Amino acid sequence: MALVKDSILLQLVRGTLGKQLTIYERNGQIIMAKKRGPSMKKPTKKQLEARYKMTIAAAYAKAILQDPELKAYYKLLAGPGQNAYNLAIKDAYKSPEIQNIRLEEGTVVVTAKDEFRVVEVDVRVHDAAGAMLERGKAVLGRNGVDWYYKAGYLPSGGKVVVVAVDLPGNETPRELKLE
Structure with a gap:
């Protein structure tokens, strides 16, 4: 690989020459390199x-x-x-990110972010044995990041499972143990 400094000829040239040399620009610098071919290694x-x-x-x-x-x-x-x-x-x-799950007076508050948009947050409440007691969709708060779900019952020893879903349908699950 070579960095080209002041060459009038190469200022306007980009691409591959004779299947041997590639000229391209990256971060404002012109670079000349040997043309790469397909890898002969088995992919990991x-x-x-x-x-x-x-x-x-x-x-x-x-x-x-x-x-x-x-x-x-x-x-x-x-x-x-x-x-x-x-x-x-x-x-x-890229999947959405669940940053925090907290309980506020019987309400499950989920902080979920995505670079573009989180479209729904599904909340499930399980008892200590693992049986699902209730399930529902959280409602987006005014700040556009926190989602709220009013739980009917939060059993001690159980858990709350939260799944954030973004626009393409990527899901991110996370759980909170209840004490």
């Missing part, structure tokens, strides 16, 4: 998982382009050099 398990995840994300992004409302939503969030397809892939690739 993590690489295969990442490829599968990217395949799912790309399929989601293609489906999003068919829905005018969702396409407009992603397009609205796009910055310079981005488009709705790129952002849909980014959204599908």
Whole structure:
């Protein structure tokens, strides 16, 4: 790899020359490098998982382009050099994050974030034996981050299981033990 300083010829050239040399620009610098070919190594398990995840994300992004409302939503969030397809892939690739679960006077308060949007939070209350006592959807609070679920009964020794779901359908579960 070579960094090109002041070359009038290479200021305008980008791409591959003769299947041997690649010229590209990164962070404002022109770089010349040997053309890379496909790897001869067997992919690792993590690489295969990442490829599968990217395949799912790309399929989601293609489906999003068919829905005018969702396409407009992603397009609205796009910055310079981005488009709705790129952002849909980014959204599908990353699951929402549950930052906190707390109890406030019989109400389960869940702080859930996603780079784009959390669309629902499902709350399940289980007793000490693991049997589900109740289940319902939490309601989004005014701050756009906290979700509220009024529980009928919170048994000691039981647990509250919370699942946050984002726009592409990625789910993130988390549980809180009741004492």
